[in-house]
Amino acid sequence: MTPRRKRRLPQEAPSPPPLAPDAGEEAEAGSPERLYAVTGLHDGGRAQLDLVTLIVARSAPPPSGTPEQAAVLRLCSAPLSVAELSAYLDLPFSAMTALITELIGADLVQARAPIVRQALPDRTLLEAVMHGLQRL
Amino acid sequence: MDFNASDAVPAIPGPRTEERLPQTAQAAVKIVIVGGFGVGKTTMVGSVSEIRPLTTEETMTQAGIGIDDNYGSETKTATTVAMDFGRISITEKLVLYLFGTPGQERFWFLWNRLFEGALGAVVLVDTRRLDVSFDVMGRLEERGVPFIVAVNSFPDAPRHPVEELRGALDLAPEIPIVECDVRRRASSRDTLLTLMHFLHSLARSGALT
Numbered sequence A: 001m002t003p004r005r006k007r008r009l010p011q012e013a014p015s016p017p018p019l020a021p022d023a024g025e026e027a028e029a030g031s032p033e034r035l036y037a038v039t040g041l042h043d044g045g046r047a048q049l050d051l052v053t054l055i056v057a058r059s060a061p062p063p064s065g066t067p068e069q070a071a072v073l074r075l076c077s078a079p080l081s082v083a084e085l086s087a088y089l090d091l092p093f094s095a096m097t098a099l100i101t102e103l104i105g106a107d108l109v110q111a112r113a114p115i116v117r118q119a120l121p122d123r124t125l126l127e128a129v130m131h132g133l134q135r136l
Numbered sequence B: 001m002d003f004n005a006s007d008a009v010p011a012i013p014g015p016r017t018e019e020r021l022p023q024t025a026q027a028a029v030k031i032v033i034v035g036g037f038g039v040g041k042t043t044m045v046g047s048v049s050e051i052r053p054l055t056t057e058e059t060m061t062q063a064g065i066g067i068d069d070n071y072g073s074e075t076k077t078a079t080t081v082a083m084d085f086g087r088i089s090i091t092e093k094l095v096l097y098l099f100g101t102p103g104q105e106r107f108w109f110l111w112n113r114l115f116e117g118a119l120g121a122v123v124l125v126d127t128r129r130l131d132v133s134f135d136v137m138g139r140l141e142e143r144g145v146p147f148i149v150a151v152n153s154f155p156d157a158p159r160h161p162v163e164e165l166r167g168a169l170d171l172a173p174e175i176p177i178v179e180c181d182v183r184r185r186a187s188s189r190d191t192l193l194t195l196m197h198f199l200h201s202l203a204r205s206g207a208l209t
């Protein structure tokens, strides 16, 4: 068992996107290459949606809506996560959040925010997850 | 609520009837399953999920910014980063999602918020290639995401005493290391339970940050 690891320490603030370590392999020397998301992940409106935000339709697809909007509204007649919507509609996550943001703006869907890890974790929540897993 | 789905509409893929969540589903939590290439992430997600495992993607462009580029002449190539996920209903109100995330560190910034919001992580390791999971462990440590280590027992993989593994992985004594056969639902479930017990003990001791 030769490979040995060295543990890392928590960083104070989240670091900016790292440069790809081997991104330069196709680029000429001295021409830095960068990786970034096509549609921008730091857009204010979209930043609120998580992969597991549950989306629920508030109404039937309006006749004026686009086919994509109608597809989302039909899928969300029962709650469905942004990740599942993205998978079923075969849309990248950022495109999916843009579409949902429009629907939230038009009051056609409701978003139910996920529970994220907190400084003071809710032990009742952790216990509920344990009990759910035990039934599996 | 029931918005009569018109039969005239062309069928788009969607959840099967038995895969639909109840209207009472209020909130979701997530756990990430991480590890290097080919360690069994997708298999683990599939073995415990109540839905057929799905894949979500993010697309990035890789832009070459040449020193003497003319405007608009920079070359871009699209890269797609895929992530498998599955789902487990916990209660009428609460849903757990499991994400199997890719091991290449250069792509993780796309999913930073996934890591940060997750309750915790399972790091899968293959004892034949321990080092393929090193990067992801360091990343979780930097971001303060609690994790446990699960050794996916491939038949021809060498077995090591836990304390030897702990040394090689430089893990603190309290971090659980378990064996797992990710192809078996019970084994994957027990691994997730070990993570939950660990998170619970951290919460009790107030050590979670």
Ligand SMILES: Nc1nc2c(ncn2[C@@H]2O[C@H](COP(=O)(O)OP(=O)(O)OP(=O)(O)O)[C@@H](O)[C@H]2O)c(=O)[nH]1
Residues within 6 Å of the ligand: B035, B036, B037, B038, B039, B040, B041, B042, B043, B044, B100, B102, B103, B152, B153, B154, B155, B180, B181, B182, B183
């Ligand atoms: N014998 C054995 N094979 C396994 C086990 N777990 C996974 N495999 C096989 O190993 C291969 C890789 O497993 P995956 O679940 O695809 O691994 P992954 O981590 O998702 O791989 P990437 O997404 O490509 O990084 C598959 O062919 C699995 O069937 C195991 O516990 N025992």
Ligand SMILES: [Mg+2]
Residues within 6 Å of the ligand: B041, B042, B043, B084, B100
């Ligand atoms: Mg996989």
